[in-house]
Amino acid sequence: MTTDDAFDVLGSLADTVADLLRDVALDHPRIPGSAWFAGLLDSHPRLLVAAIVTFLVLSRLDRTIRGRRTTKDPIRLFPPELKDAARVQAGGRCEMTGPFGRCRRPGEHADHWIPWSRGGASNAANLVLACAPHNLRKSARMPSRMATRGIARRRRRYAPAAACRRPGCRWSPV
């Protein structure tokens, strides 16, 4: 296979992905910006797909690098008083994001935002409330920076007095 062939294959793959994305965007006209996004896919399909793929790869790489540290907090679980405080702060509701904004299920689990296995601290700054499905889905994955900013932004609304809006804190021996 020559380089030109490889570019042809990549190009048609990008066109297929652009078609799929445009269909999804056109199927959801109520989501803000979906028409604009579909239009952009019409005019620059390959450029946009390349940008999305680059973003996903960089974001994945960023999470891998940030998740490398493995010195663990000797305290594995959150103390009950921290969980109670988090429940009050979040109004008992899951703090994760569903397809249409903040999840509506009750937040039954105290979750380490930076996973405990990746050096996340068992303190208030690293505690987020999650429903059972979100708790399972997240497991020991590093959260993206975008997800972290999203929680911080939403907390400004439902817990304006919260001491730590931006979740995530690592355990440090000093």
Ligand SMILES: [Zn+2]
């Ligand atoms: Zn949830």
